[in-house]
Amino acid sequence: QQQVKQSPQSLIVQKGGISIINCAYENTAFDYFPWYQQFPGKGPALLIAIRPDVSEKKEGRFTISFNKSAKQFSLHIMDSQPGDSATYFCAASKGSSYKLIFGSGTRLLVRP
Amino acid sequence: KAGVTQTPRYLIKTRGQQVTLSCSPISGHRSVSWYQQTPGQGLQFLFEYFSETQRNKGNFPGRFSGRQFSNSRSEMNVSTLELGDSALYLCASSFGGGGTEAFFGQGTRLTVV
Numbered sequence: 001q002q003q004v005k006q007s008p009q010s011l012i013v014q015k016g017g018i019s020i021i022n023c024a025y026e027n028t029a030f031d032y033f034p035w036y037q038q039f040p041g042k043g044p045a046l047l048i049a050i051r052p053d054v055s056e057k058k059e060g061r062f063t064i065s066f067n068k069s070a071k072q073f074s075l076h077i078m079d080s081q082p083g084d085s086a087t088y089f090c091a092a093s094k095g096s097s098y099k100l101i102f103g104s105g106t107r108l109l110v111r112p
Numbered sequence: 113k114a115g116v117t118q119t120p121r122y123l124i125k126t127r128g129q130q131v132t133l134s135c136s137p138i139s140g141h142r143s144v145s146w147y148q149q150t151p152g153q154g155l156q157f158l159f160e161y162f163s164e165t166q167r168n169k170g171n172f173p174g175r176f177s178g179r180q181f182s183n184s185r186s187e188m189n190v191s192t193l194e195l196g197d198s199a200l201y202l203c204a205s206s207f208g209g210g211g212t213e214a215f216f217g218q219g220t221r222l223t224v225v
Binding site: 034036041042043044045046049089091098099100101102103104105 | 116143145147154155156157160162168170202204206212213214215216217218219
Protein backbone atom coordinates (compact mmCIF):
# COMPACT_ATOMS: atom_id res chain seq x y z
CA GLN A 1 0.00 0.00 0.00
CA GLN A 2 3.04 2.20 0.34
CA GLN A 3 4.12 1.66 -3.24
CA VAL A 4 4.05 4.08 -6.13
CA LYS A 5 4.09 2.30 -9.47
CA GLN A 6 5.66 4.15 -12.39
CA SER A 7 5.58 3.42 -16.10
CA PRO A 8 7.10 3.15 -18.60
CA GLN A 9 10.56 2.15 -17.49
CA SER A 10 12.07 3.86 -20.53
CA LEU A 11 10.77 6.21 -23.18
CA ILE A 12 12.13 7.47 -26.48
CA VAL A 13 10.57 10.57 -27.97
CA GLN A 14 11.45 12.71 -30.97
CA LYS A 15 12.34 16.34 -30.44
CA GLY A 16 9.18 18.41 -30.29
CA GLY A 17 7.04 15.49 -29.24
CA ILE A 18 5.09 14.92 -26.03
CA SER A 19 6.56 12.73 -23.31
CA ILE A 20 4.06 11.10 -20.96
CA ILE A 21 4.99 9.27 -17.76
CA ASN A 22 2.38 7.65 -15.53
CA CYS A 23 2.23 6.81 -11.84
CA ALA A 24 -0.32 5.00 -9.71
CA TYR A 25 -0.66 4.74 -5.95
CA GLU A 26 -2.77 2.81 -3.45
CA ASN A 27 -2.56 4.77 -0.22
CA THR A 28 -5.35 7.37 -0.23
CA ALA A 29 -3.62 9.16 2.65
CA PHE A 30 -0.97 10.48 0.27
CA ASP A 31 -1.50 14.21 -0.08
CA TYR A 32 1.53 15.51 -1.92
CA PHE A 33 2.80 14.32 -5.30
CA PRO A 34 6.07 15.75 -6.66
CA TRP A 35 7.99 14.90 -9.80
CA TYR A 36 11.78 14.91 -9.87
CA GLN A 37 14.28 15.02 -12.72
CA GLN A 38 17.70 13.46 -12.31
CA PHE A 39 20.72 13.75 -14.58
CA PRO A 40 23.64 11.31 -14.28
CA GLY A 41 25.89 12.16 -11.36
CA LYS A 42 23.42 14.63 -9.91
CA GLY A 43 20.80 14.56 -7.21
CA PRO A 44 17.11 14.66 -8.12
CA ALA A 45 15.76 18.14 -8.86
CA LEU A 46 12.15 19.06 -8.12
CA LEU A 47 10.24 19.78 -11.32
CA ILE A 48 6.65 20.28 -10.30
CA ALA A 49 4.29 19.07 -7.57
CA ILE A 50 0.55 18.74 -7.05
CA ARG A 51 -1.97 18.14 -4.25
CA PRO A 52 -5.14 16.02 -4.54
CA ASP A 53 -7.48 19.01 -4.55
CA VAL A 54 -6.18 20.07 -7.97
CA SER A 55 -6.69 18.06 -11.18
CA GLU A 56 -3.99 19.72 -13.25
CA LYS A 57 -0.99 21.95 -12.74
CA LYS A 58 1.16 23.47 -15.45
CA GLU A 59 4.60 25.04 -15.24
CA GLY A 60 6.13 25.92 -18.56
CA ARG A 61 6.36 22.79 -20.70
CA PHE A 62 5.63 20.51 -17.74
CA THR A 63 2.09 19.53 -16.73
CA ILE A 64 0.87 17.20 -13.99
CA SER A 65 -2.54 15.62 -14.48
CA PHE A 66 -4.10 14.14 -11.35
CA ASN A 67 -7.00 11.67 -11.20
CA LYS A 68 -7.98 11.21 -7.56
CA SER A 69 -10.68 8.59 -8.17
CA ALA A 70 -8.32 6.44 -10.23
CA LYS A 71 -5.41 7.11 -7.88
CA GLN A 72 -3.21 8.02 -10.81
CA PHE A 73 -1.14 10.99 -11.83
CA SER A 74 0.99 11.69 -14.84
CA LEU A 75 3.68 14.03 -16.11
CA HIS A 76 3.42 15.51 -19.58
CA ILE A 77 6.43 17.18 -21.15
CA MET A 78 5.36 19.24 -24.11
CA ASP A 79 7.72 20.11 -26.98
CA SER A 80 10.31 17.67 -25.59
CA GLN A 81 13.93 18.71 -26.10
CA PRO A 82 17.19 16.71 -26.10
CA GLY A 83 18.09 18.55 -22.88
CA ASP A 84 15.10 16.88 -21.23
CA SER A 85 16.85 13.52 -21.57
CA ALA A 86 17.11 12.35 -17.96
CA THR A 87 15.50 10.00 -15.47
CA TYR A 88 12.18 11.12 -14.05
CA PHE A 89 10.75 10.01 -10.73
CA CYS A 90 7.28 10.45 -9.37
CA ALA A 91 6.84 10.42 -5.62
CA ALA A 92 4.20 10.68 -2.93
CA SER A 93 4.10 11.62 0.72
CA LYS A 94 1.53 12.13 3.45
CA GLY A 95 1.07 14.37 6.40
CA SER A 96 3.72 16.42 8.11
CA SER A 97 6.62 14.03 7.72
CA TYR A 98 8.77 14.29 4.64
CA LYS A 99 8.96 10.60 3.80
CA LEU A 100 8.85 10.48 0.03
CA ILE A 101 7.84 7.20 -1.58
CA PHE A 102 9.40 7.14 -5.03
CA GLY A 103 8.39 5.39 -8.21
CA SER A 104 10.98 3.25 -9.94
CA GLY A 105 11.91 5.93 -12.46
CA THR A 106 11.57 6.48 -16.20
CA ARG A 107 14.59 6.98 -18.37
CA LEU A 108 13.65 9.49 -21.07
CA LEU A 109 15.64 9.91 -24.25
CA VAL A 110 14.69 12.72 -26.60
CA ARG A 111 16.15 12.24 -30.06
CA PRO A 112 17.22 15.35 -32.02
CA LYS B 113 21.26 31.01 -1.89
CA ALA B 114 23.48 27.97 -1.46
CA GLY B 115 21.98 24.56 -2.14
CA VAL B 116 22.20 21.37 -0.16
CA THR B 117 25.81 20.38 0.38
CA GLN B 118 26.87 16.80 0.93
CA THR B 119 30.35 15.71 1.84
CA PRO B 120 32.30 13.84 0.84
CA ARG B 121 31.22 13.29 -2.78
CA TYR B 122 32.93 9.94 -3.07
CA LEU B 123 34.01 7.32 -0.56
CA ILE B 124 35.59 3.91 -0.79
CA LYS B 125 35.41 1.76 2.32
CA THR B 126 36.19 -1.81 3.23
CA ARG B 127 33.62 -4.31 4.50
CA GLY B 128 33.24 -4.11 8.25
CA GLN B 129 34.28 -0.49 8.50
CA GLN B 130 31.97 2.35 9.43
CA VAL B 131 31.32 5.58 7.60
CA THR B 132 29.87 9.01 8.39
CA LEU B 133 28.28 11.19 5.74
CA SER B 134 27.47 14.85 6.19
CA CYS B 135 24.69 17.06 4.90
CA SER B 136 24.33 20.83 5.20
CA PRO B 137 20.78 21.90 4.32
CA ILE B 138 19.69 25.11 2.68
CA SER B 139 19.83 27.99 5.12
CA GLY B 140 16.57 28.22 7.07
CA HIS B 141 15.49 24.67 6.31
CA ARG B 142 14.81 22.57 9.38
CA SER B 143 13.90 19.22 7.85
CA VAL B 144 16.59 16.89 6.55
CA SER B 145 15.84 13.51 4.99
CA TRP B 146 18.20 10.81 3.82
CA TYR B 147 17.70 8.42 0.92
CA GLN B 148 19.61 5.51 -0.52
CA GLN B 149 19.67 5.13 -4.30
CA THR B 150 20.70 1.89 -5.98
CA PRO B 151 20.03 0.54 -9.49
CA GLY B 152 18.12 -2.42 -8.08
CA GLN B 153 16.02 -0.82 -5.33
CA GLY B 154 15.72 2.73 -6.62
CA LEU B 155 15.29 5.59 -4.17
CA GLN B 156 14.52 4.42 -0.66
CA PHE B 157 13.80 6.53 2.38
CA LEU B 158 16.19 6.10 5.30
CA PHE B 159 15.09 8.66 7.90
CA GLU B 160 14.01 12.23 8.43
CA TYR B 161 15.04 14.73 11.06
CA PHE B 162 13.19 17.88 12.02
CA SER B 163 14.52 20.24 14.67
CA GLU B 164 17.03 17.62 15.89
CA THR B 165 14.36 14.92 16.32
CA GLN B 166 13.99 11.84 14.17
CA ARG B 167 10.48 12.09 12.87
CA ASN B 168 10.32 9.09 10.60
CA LYS B 169 12.39 6.04 9.79
CA GLY B 170 12.47 3.71 6.82
CA ASN B 171 12.97 -0.05 6.74
CA PHE B 172 16.71 -0.23 7.13
CA PRO B 173 18.69 -2.18 9.72
CA GLY B 174 19.96 -0.53 12.88
CA ARG B 175 23.42 -0.23 11.32
CA PHE B 176 22.06 2.89 9.65
CA SER B 177 21.71 5.81 12.02
CA GLY B 178 21.63 9.55 11.87
CA ARG B 179 21.44 12.72 13.83
CA GLN B 180 20.76 16.39 13.37
CA PHE B 181 22.50 19.27 15.05
CA SER B 182 21.06 22.53 16.32
CA ASN B 183 22.17 24.30 13.12
CA SER B 184 20.13 21.73 11.12
CA ARG B 185 23.23 20.05 9.69
CA SER B 186 22.82 16.31 9.66
CA GLU B 187 25.06 13.30 9.68
CA MET B 188 24.37 9.74 8.69
CA ASN B 189 26.38 6.81 9.97
CA VAL B 190 26.60 3.28 8.67
CA SER B 191 28.39 0.75 10.82
CA THR B 192 29.77 -2.66 9.89
CA LEU B 193 29.60 -1.93 6.18
CA GLU B 194 28.42 -4.61 3.79
CA LEU B 195 28.96 -4.86 0.03
CA GLY B 196 25.25 -4.19 -0.45
CA ASP B 197 25.59 -0.79 1.20
CA SER B 198 27.29 0.49 -1.95
CA ALA B 199 24.97 3.21 -3.18
CA LEU B 200 24.41 6.87 -3.77
CA TYR B 201 23.28 8.44 -0.50
CA LEU B 202 21.17 11.53 -0.97
CA CYS B 203 20.17 14.18 1.48
CA ALA B 204 17.15 16.41 1.00
CA SER B 205 16.22 19.53 2.90
CA SER B 206 12.92 21.33 3.21
CA PHE B 207 11.65 24.26 5.19
CA GLY B 208 8.85 22.74 7.19
CA GLY B 209 8.68 19.07 6.43
CA GLY B 210 5.82 17.27 4.73
CA GLY B 211 4.15 18.86 1.77
CA THR B 212 6.80 21.48 1.24
CA GLU B 213 9.40 21.46 -1.48
CA ALA B 214 12.36 19.18 -0.84
CA PHE B 215 15.71 19.95 -2.43
CA PHE B 216 18.33 17.27 -2.89
CA GLY B 217 22.07 17.48 -2.69
CA GLN B 218 24.33 15.81 -5.26
CA GLY B 219 24.83 12.84 -3.01
CA THR B 220 27.71 10.83 -1.64
CA ARG B 221 28.75 7.86 -3.74
CA LEU B 222 29.77 5.10 -1.32
CA THR B 223 31.59 2.06 -2.61
CA VAL B 224 32.20 -0.84 -0.24
CA VAL B 225 34.92 -3.26 -1.30
